[in-house]
Amino acid sequence: MSRVWFKDEAETVATFWRVLRADGVTLGFTTHDRDLWFDGVLHRASPGMIPSSIRRSADLEPDSAEVRGAITHESIAAKDLIAGRFDGAQVRIGLVDWKTMENAVIYAGAIGALTEEDGGFSAELISRKAELQRDAVPRTSPACRAAFCGPGCNLNPQRYTHEVTLASFDAFSNAATFAQALDPANCAGGMLRWLDGPQTGIAMGIMAGDGAGGLLLDIPIDARTPLGARAMLREGCDHTLNTCAARFSNAANFRGEPFLPGNDLLVRYPGPVR
Template identity: 25%
Template sequence: MKTASTALINLFASDTPFEQFDLYTITLTSGLVLRYSTCSFDVLVGRGLPWLCARSVGGVQIDEQGDGGPRAHWTSGFSTGTWSVIVAPRDTDLIGNHSWLAAVNAGILDEAIVRVDRGYVAAWPLLPTLTLVPVGLVNVFYGRVAEVDFGRSSVMININDPRELLDVDMPRNVYGSGCGYALFDSGCTLSKAAFALPLTITGVTGINTIQTNSSKADGYFSLGSVRFTSGGNSGLQMMVRASFLAGGEMDLMAPLPFTINVGDTLTAYPGCDKQFATCAQKFNNLPNFGGFPFIPAVETAV
């Protein structure tokens, strides 16, 4: 059930024309919050930070017109609702210190939480006023980024509502030799912060191969991840395909959008192949192992 303020209800009840616009609040996994307005004004509600329009520094152009406008699919029951919107960033638009398009291409929107609110005013303010205070807001969608499609100069962001989390295979628990938990989740119980290892880049041998001051054994960071904490890629993260003791080398899953330089710092996290021996020897976490390696193999009855 959607709620509205008394002032907004009175506006609707007055049977007079009004204007509407959308406000996007995007919370990244890093904790950074982006606020964008689709109208020509910065929108201010209460004492919070404003939603920025495309004319403001920090804003971005969101296509709300014609076929490029947002496409919503609202559902009831357990079906997943969706929201798709096209963003057309300029070369000067940034997310943090990164080019908007390059940062999104590097995966900065992965698993981001998006809230879409619709604002209403009786009439647009007179220019050159840049700040707009709406009569009221109504939340029209809430979800997380599911897929990002790239064009030459635009990005389509597809968002699914939280009911997508119910779209899992049944039964919930499948008996197999591998662990059914994700590393550092509530079933695994290990603390991600306890395994964070700050490192420094000591060499770059390829577009996605780096050397660090790590002294961990071969494979320690394989299937893990790194998050850069300085340099051009600061704040961006990437999965690790393979890691080696020699030279503290790591092969990243894909190139990062900006040049990696010697001296850049990062935080590295180990990976897990979900095997019994790995849980016991690498993480000393056997009591919380979520697999069943001793189930007898399938045999044919005679």
């Protein structure tokens, strides 16, 4: 039987919230005045960080929540917020009895917009019910809608993922060159995730080649990144039928309608038959 919270006038209850970042790091915080260990996560005492408002409803409308706090704990630094380490991170907010460690999650979602001002931060949380607003039936498109090596594409991601080491980088153009031989055309549209250096765990998009064997990245490379730093590189795909057939021999799994007539076909003026 689940516990009924706040049924008594005085209870040993504190709020906790847990952040599961995309780079695999899990952070826990609590409004209690000492650290709490439960569910295999150490929740650091941080009374200044509290959920300012949580609204839950029984209908299908997404719940809303917001968290405000001071950037005082070493686990949440302004440079990490700016670097995007918390973008899209999963969030769990709940109640915990700091005597028995009995706990319950009252909100689950993901971090949306993050703002930093005067040494504090505000995080907008997106409820998991927002996923219900997605179209049940995919819309037509000339390009493939499937994520490269994801569901629907069905290609083996291991075949197109490589461990590379940094040989050099140009801070002005934000281009990185790696010791391994890479085809910039195949890497364009792909992703690079660092395994070493100050940006460990950060994923960067590969925009194109720089014409000199390097790869242009969409996030600035930290100047402290040492040469020889390792990274995982996933090749890219332009999501066209020609590439799917010629490069990957995967046209049977193409998730697009390249030959479907567009709306302009309905408004064309008829011409004489010749």
